[in-house]
Amino acid sequence: MKNKSLVIMLGIIVLLAFYIVGVQRGLVNLSEDVNASWGDVEIQYQRRADLIPNIVETVKAQAIKEQEIFTEIADARSKLAGAATVEDKINANAEVSSALSRLLMITENYPELKQNQAFQDLRIELEGTENRIAVARKNYNDKVNTYNKKIKVFPTNAAANLLGYEPFPYIEAEAGAEKAPEVKF
Numbered sequence: 435m436k437n438k439s440l441v442i443m444l445g446i447i448v449l450l451a452f453y454i455v456g457v458q459r460g461l462v463n464l465s466e467d468v469n470a471s472w473g474d475v476e477i478q479y480q481r482r483a484d485l486i487p488n489i490v491e492t493v494k495a496q497a498i499k500e501q502e503i504f505t506e507i508a509d510a511r512s513k514l515a516g517a518a519t520v521e522d523k524i525n526a527n528a529e530v531s532s533a534l535s536r537l538l539m540i541t542e543n544y545p546e547l548k549q550n551q552a553f554q555d556l557r558i559e560l561e562g563t564e565n566r567i568a569v570a571r572k573n574y575n576d577k578v579n580t581y582n583k584k585i586k587v588f589p590t591n592a593a594a595n596l597l598g599y600e601p602f603p604y605i606e607a608e609a610g611a612e613k614a615p616e617v618k619f
Contacts, residue, residue: 457593464581468602471574472520475605478567479514479527485563486511486534489556507533524605527567534560571605578602 490504510529517523538557582601585594 453589454593454596457590458597461581461585461590461594461597461599464577464584465599468574468577468581471570471577472602475567475570475574476523478563478570479523482530482534482560482563482567483511483514485556485560486530489537489560503533503537507537520603524603531564534564575604578604 486507490507507530510526510533514523514526514530517526538560578601584590585599585601
């Protein structure tokens, strides 16, 4: 009888070990999917950060009196460059988005700027980048959703806690994003 109990206990331990190894492999895959997806978001953020000085200089040449928006964009870009954590980067990019939307609204009041081909090209590049950022953010949030659900569901949550897996943060819309930004002159 003792041998049979020992074999059963050993069998349960082996099955549990295989289960934990399987869960760990699955979580590593999901975690790496989230990290790769975040990398895609960062690539688009960098693309936008690289375009910002060009569009700012083009607009500056046409709209010198709008100094406040240029300062705001430079400050937001500095925060973006100094952001270390995912949360810091998400918040810094929200500030960049807000400042850029104000800049683009300001440009509507400068007809000669609208006719400037260099500005038009940069604006199209920036709009395309904003669309790419939106897609990359959605893909990231989809991966985070899959991963976070996996680590919260029993029995995977027990193994995830044991192995130290933590949820990833979502990229959320900035408070008040449902309203168009207001630009006053």
